[in-house]
Structures are given as C-alpha cells and as structure tokens.
Amino acid sequence: MRKLSVAKFGGSLLDQKGKNVPAILERIRELRSRDHYGPIVVFSAPDRYTDELIRIGESKAQSRSASVESIFNSYDRIAKMYVKGKLLKQVLSELRSYRKKAYEALSLIDKRFQGNARAKFLTSGGEFPTSLLMEYIMSANGLNSCHIPKDRWPIVTDDNFENATPLYExxxxxxxxxxxxxxxxxxxSQAGFLGVTADGLETTLGRGGSDLTAVFISCLLKSQYNVETILFKDVxxxxxxxxxxxxxKTYVVQSLTYNEAHKASMMGMKIVQDSAISMARRFKQPLKVVPFQxxxxxxxxxxxxxxxEIVKIVTGKSGCAILSMRDEKSRSLEDSLRVWERRDDFLDLGTETLETEERIRDFLFLDSEFLRKNEEKIKSFDKNLKIEYGVGVVTxxxxxxxxxxxVASIAIGAIPQINIIRGIFAPHTSQIILVVEEKNVDAAVAAIHIKREEMNKPR
Structure with a gap:
C-alpha cells in the first residue's frame, strides 16, 4: 500500500515572526521525498493567536472595541518574508478576504462569545488564514501545494460547536x-481545529483540536494509503x-500505549489532545510524536x-478540587456532567458512611475553575455539598x-513530609494517584521521580 504522511505542526512552532518556517519547509520536503505522495500538512494557528482571538471575541461580547488588525498584519509580514512577486500579490489579496471574513464573523458576536459565532470567528482569524499562508509559502518554495476550501471541508461533526465530535461515516x-x-x-495545507456540521456551520474540535484533525484525516485515509501520523511538538x-x-535527569519516553497516553494527558502532561488519542485508539492508528528540533x-x-518500564511518567496537575455531597443526590449530578455536559475530567473517589449513617460521596475534579464558574448551578443538586479547592494531583x-x-509504597515513602489528602491506588488502571495540597505538587513530583530507577527494577 502506498505511503502517506499526515504531519501536524503545532502553533508553538509558528511564531509571529515566522522564524521556524524554513525548518518546517525542510521537514515537508523530507516527507515528500520519502513518500512520493502528499504530505498532508495540518497547521494550528500561530503561537498565542487563538488566545488573542478569544480575548478579542470576549471584548466584542462585552461591547468593547475589538480589532483583528494585529493578527492579520502579522500574517502579511510573514507572507512578505517568504513569498515574492505574483504569488505575494495573490496571497495578500486572499488574506484581505479572510480579514474581511473575520470582521464579518466578529460582527455576529452579541453578548455571548459562544456557539457557531465563536467557531466561525476563531477559525476565520486563525487556522484558515494560516493554512492559506502556508500554502503560498510552500508554492513559493517549489512545492506543488494547495489548501482545502471550506465548501469542500472533509471533517463533518455534530453540532457541539465548541467541542465537536467528528462523524466518521x-x-x-x-x-x-x-x-x-x-x-x-x-x-x-490543511487547517486544523475546524469542523463543519452537515449543513455547513463551522465548529471547533476543542482545545488542541489540530491534533484531532491530523488523527481523524489519517483514519479517513488509512483504507487507501499506509498512513503515518506525525505530530511535531516543541519538546x-x-x-x-x-x-x-x-x-x-529526565528520560525520553519512547513508547506509550493509547491507555498510558490518555491517562498522562488527562492527569496533567500535555502530550496529545485526549480526543485525538481516543480517535487513534478507536481506529488503531499509531501516532508518532516528534520534537521539532x-x-x-x-x-x-x-x-x-x-x-x-514499569513507571513511564510521573506527572503533576494543579487546579483541582474535591466535591463532597450526599450519595443519593450524586447520581443526578454525575449523569448531568457525563451525558449532558460531556465532561470526563472528574473521578469518583467513593462513598463514606458517617456516624449519622449519612452516605457521602466524593469526586475529584481536575478543573477547579469549572466548579468555581458553575458552583451555584451545581449546588442545585445538593445545597449542602462542600467543595475543597486548592488541591492538586501527582500521578x-x-x-x-x-x-x-x-510501586505505591516507594512513591509514598519518597514524600514523608508531604500530606497525602487522598490516594487512588489502582495500578490495574495503569495509574496511581496521590492528592496533595496544590502548593506541594511540584515537590512531590520531584521526590517521586528521583525514585524512578528503583520503581522500574524488575520484580
């Protein structure tokens, strides 16, 4: 079967000055020379552009002045660095068209920066012009390139506009x-992060969604080509x-199972977007995560x-919280979060029967900000529930x-001076979780990691 690479370049590799563009072109040429087909190159918006576009969109929702000039001026600067002559005139003209589309999308934002208006604005100002720009840069440097227009967009999703799920069939x-x-x-040149509904409305694939773009495109093509999915990262x-x-000394992790990568990503190590890992596991598509330099x-x-290795990764995550509520009330909350909110970033810590014979159930939330923003709504399930903020996890x-x-004994023995609030000792699930005070997360990770050699001795 013919070889094809789908290569994703993260936003951190594309800065406002375009300094990595020559090296990106070299990677693309290497893949082209090796495979003879493609590659398909997936681009995120440049470093921090999505955050800036979110800030601009939120300003518009609050009726404050909002402009995308700085974003598009930087696209123009990069174009002028790497594209010349007739192609330069063409790319600047098409970038002006995207600038206009971004302002049109901005005008649709009214009081709430959410839904399709949010997706349309973020992609009109981010991934779409980036993929266009990189198409022209590749063409100017001898590569026979093109980009995918929105009306031929290959990724159809559900209508969860801000965290959409691709639909395979x-x-x-x-x-x-x-x-x-x-x-x-x-x-x-493929824009990352973007999907469309069956009737053509823009959606986004969640934070880090360009990983999912690369993985899903790979899965769609694997019956036609021998597809290698390469995710270029900065580290x-x-x-x-x-x-x-x-x-x-830290060690490069040469191999992870989908399960290990999922657990590490969920518990604080920014490896690959979790939805992308799930998609790769579903279609048994291997992923190659490559540091750019x-x-x-x-x-x-x-x-x-x-x-x-027995223990491959020791990771820490701050910004967690423990929620405690009556057991009989907890089922409704859990169903609401998992089914309706589609959240899976919390863990059941089990139940405890008090002396009053009341059963209390505890949950560990990995995103305390979600609880802070929705505390009033969550308390509608149990007005007496309690939330303990200021905790973190070491996994x-x-x-x-x-x-x-x-392994757990070695890990606990490494941190005698640190209070362990809770422990989830579940090696059969490929993880051991220690809940500590947020301020102690890094110290606990360091103390346990130094025991890595001991933990990895054959038993």
Whole structure:
C-alpha cells in the first residue's frame, strides 16, 4: 500500500515572526521525498493567536472595541518574508478576504462569545488564514501545494460547536476530494481545529483540536494509503516535566500505549489532545510524536508498548478540587456532567458512611475553575455539598504497574513530609494517584521521580 504522511505542526512552532518556517519547509520536503505522495500538512494557528482571538471575541461580547488588525498584519509580514512577486500579490489579496471574513464573523458576536459565532470567528482569524499562508509559502518554495476550501471541508461533526465530535461515516463521503488532490501530486495545507456540521456551520474540535484533525484525516485515509501520523511538538515526551524536577535527569519516553497516553494527558502532561488519542485508539492508528528540533527523540503511541518500564511518567496537575455531597443526590449530578455536559475530567473517589449513617460521596475534579464558574448551578443538586479547592494531583503512569507490586509504597515513602489528602491506588488502571495540597505538587513530583530507577527494577 502506498505511503502517506499526515504531519501536524503545532502553533508553538509558528511564531509571529515566522522564524521556524524554513525548518518546517525542510521537514515537508523530507516527507515528500520519502513518500512520493502528499504530505498532508495540518497547521494550528500561530503561537498565542487563538488566545488573542478569544480575548478579542470576549471584548466584542462585552461591547468593547475589538480589532483583528494585529493578527492579520502579522500574517502579511510573514507572507512578505517568504513569498515574492505574483504569488505575494495573490496571497495578500486572499488574506484581505479572510480579514474581511473575520470582521464579518466578529460582527455576529452579541453578548455571548459562544456557539457557531465563536467557531466561525476563531477559525476565520486563525487556522484558515494560516493554512492559506502556508500554502503560498510552500508554492513559493517549489512545492506543488494547495489548501482545502471550506465548501469542500472533509471533517463533518455534530453540532457541539465548541467541542465537536467528528462523524466518521459522514466525513468518509467527502474524502474523495482529498484523494483526488493527492493523486494529482499535491502537498495539502490543511487547517486544523475546524469542523463543519452537515449543513455547513463551522465548529471547533476543542482545545488542541489540530491534533484531532491530523488523527481523524489519517483514519479517513488509512483504507487507501499506509498512513503515518506525525505530530511535531516543541519538546519531547519525557518521564516528568523538567520544570517540576529541576536538577534531575529526565528520560525520553519512547513508547506509550493509547491507555498510558490518555491517562498522562488527562492527569496533567500535555502530550496529545485526549480526543485525538481516543480517535487513534478507536481506529488503531499509531501516532508518532516528534520534537521539532530533535527528531530522534520521538515517541510512538500505539496499542502495545515496546519498552519495559514499569513507571513511564510521573506527572503533576494543579487546579483541582474535591466535591463532597450526599450519595443519593450524586447520581443526578454525575449523569448531568457525563451525558449532558460531556465532561470526563472528574473521578469518583467513593462513598463514606458517617456516624449519622449519612452516605457521602466524593469526586475529584481536575478543573477547579469549572466548579468555581458553575458552583451555584451545581449546588442545585445538593445545597449542602462542600467543595475543597486548592488541591492538586501527582500521578504515576504505566500499564505494567499492575504486575509490579510495591510501586505505591516507594512513591509514598519518597514524600514523608508531604500530606497525602487522598490516594487512588489502582495500578490495574495503569495509574496511581496521590492528592496533595496544590502548593506541594511540584515537590512531590520531584521526590517521586528521583525514585524512578528503583520503581522500574524488575520484580
């Protein structure tokens, strides 16, 4: 089967000055030379542009002045650096068209920066002009490139506009357009983050959704090509965040299962968007996570691990909270969050029977800001519920922990001076979770990570 690469370049690799553009072009040429088809290149909006567009949209919703001039002026500057002559005139003209579309989308925002208006504005100012710009830069540098227009968009989603789910069967019907371009020898510049409903309304694929774009396009094409999904990141996946374990040696994690990657991503390590991992697992599509400046330090995420570490990652996450409420009231809240709000970023800590014979159920929420913003609504389920803010979690990740007793004892023994508020000792789920005070997260990660060699001794 013919080889094809779908390569995603994260927003952190595209800054306002376009300094990484020559290196990005070199990576694309390497893939083109190796595969002979494609590649399909997925681009996020440049570094911090999405945050700035959100700020602009929220300003408009609050009836404050809002302008996208700084965003589009930077696109123009990058174009002038890497595109010349007739192509430059063309790309500047098309960027003016996108600037107009961004202002049109901005005008639709009224009091609430949400729904389709939000999706339309973010993508009109971010990923769409970025993919257009990169198409022209590739063309100006000898690559036979094109970008995908919105009316031929291949990713059809549900109508959850801000965190949409791609629909495989509906999208599969549209993939022939991309196949035709590949067969004509095109390098395809694909905007990340964007989906459309069946009736053509813009949606977004959640924060970090360009990962999902690359994975989903790969899954749509894997019956036609031998597809390699490559996610270029600014740093490698490591055994711990170097900022948390200053002075210690960290280790590149060469292999993760989908389960390990999902747990690590959920518990604080920014590896790959969780929805992208779920999609890859569903279609058994391996992912190759490649640090941009050190390609040899890549990580493969797949069904099975090819390394023997027991504990692969120690990760920490601040900004958590514990919610305690009456057990009989908790089922309604859990169903509401999981089914209607589609949230899976909380864990059931179990129930406790008090001396009064009242049963209390505790949940660990990994996003305390969600609770703060919705506390009044959540208390409608139980007016006497209690929320403990200011906690964080330290998590040990590794599928092989289930066959290796003693890991939890080593981890706990490494932090005798730190109060463990709760512990979830579930190595059969590939994770051991220690709940600590938020201020102690980094110290706990560092103390446990230094025991990595001991925890990974064969048992």
């Amino acid at each position: 509906a999208s599969k019907k549209r993939i022939s357009y991309i196949i035709d371009l590949l067969e004509k020898g095109k390098v395809i 490698p996946i490591q055994s711990a965040d170097p900022k948390s374990v200053k002075g210690q 050190a390609a040899e330090k890549y990580t493969v995420i797949s069904s099975e691990s090819f390394t023997e 040990l990740i590794g599928d092989k922990m289930k066959d290796s007793p003693g």
